[in-house]
Structure formats: C-alpha cells, structure tokens
Amino acid sequence: xxxxxxxxxxxxxxxxxxxxxxxxxxxxxxxxxxxxxxxxxxxxxxxxxxxxxxxxxxxxxxxxxxxxxxxxxxxxxxxxxxxxxxxxxxxxxxx
Amino acid sequence: xxxxxxxxxxxxxxxxxxxxxxxxxxxxxxxxxxxxxxxxxxxxxxxxxxxxxxxxxxxxxxxxxxxxxxxxxxxxxxxxxxxxxxxxxxxxxxxxxxxxxxxxxxxxxxxxxxxxxxxxxxxxxxxxxxxxxxxxxxxxxxxxxxxxxxxxxxxxxxxxxxxxxxxxxxxxxxxxxxxxxxxxxxxxxxxxxxxxxxxxxxxxxxxxxxxxxxxxxxxxxxxxxxxxxxxxxxxxxxxxxxxxxxxxxxxxxxxxxxxxxxxxxxxxxxxxxxxxxxxxxxxxxxxxxxxxxxxxxxxxxxxxxxxxxxxxxxxxxxxxxxxxxxxxxxxx
Numbered sequence: 001x002x003x004x005x006x007x008x009x010x011x012x013x014x015x016x017x018x019x020x021x022x023x024x025x026x027x028x029x030x031x032x033x034x035x036x037x038x039x040x041x042x043x044x045x046x047x048x049x050x051x052x053x054x055x056x057x058x059x060x061x062x063x064x065x066x067x068x069x070x071x072x073x074x075x076x077x078x079x080x081x082x083x084x085x086x087x088x089x090x091x092x093x094x095x
Numbered sequence: 096x097x098x099x100x101x102x103x104x105x106x107x108x109x110x111x112x113x114x115x116x117x118x119x120x121x122x123x124x125x126x127x128x129x130x131x132x133x134x135x136x137x138x139x140x141x142x143x144x145x146x147x148x149x150x151x152x153x154x155x156x157x158x159x160x161x162x163x164x165x166x167x168x169x170x171x172x173x174x175x176x177x178x179x180x181x182x183x184x185x186x187x188x189x190x191x192x193x194x195x196x197x198x199x200x201x202x203x204x205x206x207x208x209x210x211x212x213x214x215x216x217x218x219x220x221x222x223x224x225x226x227x228x229x230x231x232x233x234x235x236x237x238x239x240x241x242x243x244x245x246x247x248x249x250x251x252x253x254x255x256x257x258x259x260x261x262x263x264x265x266x267x268x269x270x271x272x273x274x275x276x277x278x279x280x281x282x283x284x285x286x287x288x289x290x291x292x293x294x295x296x297x298x299x300x301x302x303x304x305x306x307x308x309x310x311x312x313x314x315x316x317x318x319x320x321x322x323x324x325x326x327x328x329x330x331x332x333x334x335x336x337x338x339x340x341x342x343x344x345x346x347x348x349x350x351x352x353x354x355x356x357x358x359x360x361x362x363x364x365x366x367x368x369x370x371x372x373x374x375x376x377x378x379x380x381x382x383x384x385x386x387x388x389x390x391x392x393x394x395x396x397x398x399x400x401x402x403x404x405x406x407x408x409x410x411x412x413x414x415x416x417x418x419x420x421x422x423x424x425x426x427x
Binding site: 005008025026027028030031033034042045062064065066 | 135137138139184187188191194195198201207208263264267410413414416417420421
C-alpha cells in the first residue's frame with residue numbers, strides 16, 4: 001500500500017463567541033483548505049462550533065514534559081504572590 | 096469488546112516488545128498512575144504500555160470503520176426516508192469514531208497509514224461482532240440497541256482511561272453512541288409493536304445477535320490472563336464479566352418491555368445478587384470467528400481493500416492539487 005504522507009493538522013474549536021478556542025483533536029489532509037473542511041465534517045456535526053482554527057501539528061512548539069517539574073514549579077515559597085498572603089484590617093471594605 | 100485483546104497466544108508472544116524497560120521507569124510510572132495522573136503523548140511510559148495502547152486503540156478504530164459495513168448494506172433499503180437519513184448519520188459517526196481513534200493511536204508513534212495497512216493485510220483484528228451478517232432490517236435496529244448498547248457499557252469507563260488522548264476521544268464517542276443506541280431501540284420497538292410478522296422479525300434478529308453481543312465483552316475473567324496489568328495501569332477499569340453483567344442487567348428489562356424473549360433458557364433473576372444469571376457462552380464460536388472470520392470476515396476485508404483501491408485516484412488528485420497550490424504560492 002502506498003504511503004500518503006498527508007499532513008497532520010490540530011483542530012481548535014470555539015464553541016460560541018465569547019469563549020476561547022479549545023483543542024478538539026486532529027485531522028489528516030493534503031492542504032489547509034481540505035483540512036478545515038474535514039475538521040468541520042469530523043468535529044462539528046451537532047452545533048459544536050462557531051469558529052474553527054487549524055494548525056499543522058509540525059508547526060506547534062511545545063515545552064518538554066521532562067522539564068515540567070522545573071518549568072511549572074508552583075513557587076510555593078513565594079506565597080506573597082497570592083492575595084491571601086495579605087491581611088486587610090477589619091472594617092476595610094471592597095478589597 | 097472493541098478493545099479486548101483478540102490475538103492468539105502465539106501472536107501475543109511474537110509481538111512482545113524486544114526493548115526491556117528498566118524497572119525504575121515501571122515504578123515511577125506506576126506511582127504516577129496510582130496518584131491518578133493522566134498520561135499524555137510525550138510523557139515517559141513503559142514500552143509495554145505504549146504497545147498495549149497502540150494495539151487496543153487501533154483495533155478499536157478498525158472496529159468502528161468495519162462496523163460501517165453491515166449497516167451500509169441497508170442504506171439503499173431503509174424502509175423510509177427518515178430511517179435512511181438516520182442511518183447515514185450513524186454511519187458517518189462511525190467513520191468519525193474511527194478517525195478520532197486513529198489520531199489518538201498516532202500520538203503513541205504509529206502512523207495511520209501503517210495501522211490501516213495492517214487492517215487491509217488481515218494482520219490487525221477488529222470486533223468479531225461485525226463478521227455476522229445483517230440479512231433483515233430488524234438487524235439494523237438490533238445492532239443499535241445491543242451492539243451499540245454493549246459498546247456504551249464498555250466505553251463509558253474508557254473515558255477515564257489513564258491515557259489522555261484515548262480518554263478524550265472516548266468522551267466524544269460516548270456522546271454520539273447514545274444516539275445510536277436509542278435509534279436502534281426505536282426501530283426494534285416499532286417492529287415489536289407492529290404486525291405479527293414484524294414482531295417475528297425483531298425476535299429472530301434478537302435470537303441471532305444476543306450471544307454475539309455478550310461475546311463482545313471478551314473472554315470470561317477466569318480465562319482472561321492479560322487484563323490484570325491493564326487494570327493496574329488503569330487502561331481498563333472493570334473486568335470483562337463485570338461489564339457483561341452490567342449490560343445484561345440493563346438489557347433484559349428492555350427486551351421484556353417489548354415482549355421479546357432473550358434466547359437463553361438459563362436466564363433468570365437472582366434475588367440474592369440483585370442481578371440476572373445467564374447461561375454459558377459458547378467460547379468455541381467466539382474463537383472460531385476470530386480465527387476464520389466467521390460468515391462475513393472475508394467480505395469485510397475485501398470491501399475495505401476495494402475502498403482503499405477505488406479511492407486512490409481521489410487521494411492522488413488531492414495530492415496533485417495541493418502540490419500545485421504550493422508551487423503557485425511559492426512563485427507568487
């Protein structure tokens with residue numbers, strides 16, 4: 001069987017205006033035009049979308065999961081970054 | 096089920112990954128799983144976990160794709176325009192399920208082309224249920240009711256599978272399966288409440304599909320040696336027998352409501368367990384269908400090969416067009 005080597009595109013759906021696009025899955029296609037048509041057929045048959053984004057998977061730049069520990073350290077030693085660190089005197093309102 | 100390991104012991108042995116993972120990776124991986132962590136595509140994972148998932152997800156995808164064929168048989172013969180439209184929508188969903196699943200499997204490093212090649216060569220397995228013929232319209236109802244009903248029972252726990260891309264695909268699939276099951280039950284209801292001949296059609300179809308539907312859940316726990324590691328890795332959440340029991344308990348009252356009888360003389364309510372006891376499943380038939388493809392196995396593969404061959408010119412044209420556009424853009 002021949003290998004088609006189609007591009008892989010990632011599909012992002014905005015379910016309605018006012019919300020952000022969210023990753024839904026991927027499609028294979030030869031070009032962007034057919035990719036967006038296929039994405040429409042595959043992911044939005046029941047009113048799931050008001051807008052679609054697609055991007056070639058190979059164009060996504062991702063962080064290394066192996067470095068997730070250091071990169072996304074919760075910085076628990078920097079508790080002053082959270083509003084709960086501060087005391088507000090009794091009687092002070094709207095803060 | 097679609098995800099049950101259908102390979103023979105020989106096939107399993109020869110497919111075992113040659114690379115041995117180091118014990119430390121297994122330990123850290125297991126503790127992530129035990130903590131309820133979800134594993135994502137680029138995370139470190141034991142090779143065996145990866146291979147198990149590729150095998151399971153691709154087999155599941157093949158089942159969705161082949162599952163279109165028994166139903167496609169009835170598109171031109173559906174009794175009304177309404178039923179024809181519903182059937183087309185359902186078949187389109189099945190194709191979609193196959194595509195979600197191939198994509199999920201691809202995140203583990205195997206290309207869709209390779210997986211499809213395995214299906215066409217006969218190397219890959221798919222659910223045995225689709226190798227049974229659908230000679231009457233009632234079968235389309237029964238498939239929706241029983242086969243998709245069994246699929247929902249199996250797939251809801253898979254939504255919480257430890258592998259993120261598979262779990263997310265299953266959430267999408269489950270939303271659509273519930274429409275499939277209900278449209279099937281509606282077809283059977285219309286027949287069961289129709290003329291005597293129509294009711295007989297529904298009963299005959301139930302007689303043929305009942306046992307194969309129970310077999311979809313895979314070998315009995317006492318005979319299934321491979322599920323414990325999958326349970327430990329949370330690829331699987333419940334045993335085959337547990338899911339089968341859940342399906343039986345849900346389905347028997349649905350048949351009773353329609354005045355149809357389950358073709359099992361040993362089926363009875365067990366007051367003590369609060370569940371139905373069912374008769375022995377004929378596992379020889381199950382393994383025979385896996386081995387020789389049953390009545391329709393050869394037809395199914397032939398149909399998939401023909402689809403691949405007949406569609407080749409479309410793919411070639413799309414490729415030529417894409418290349419041409421790209422050249423044009425570069426020149427401009």
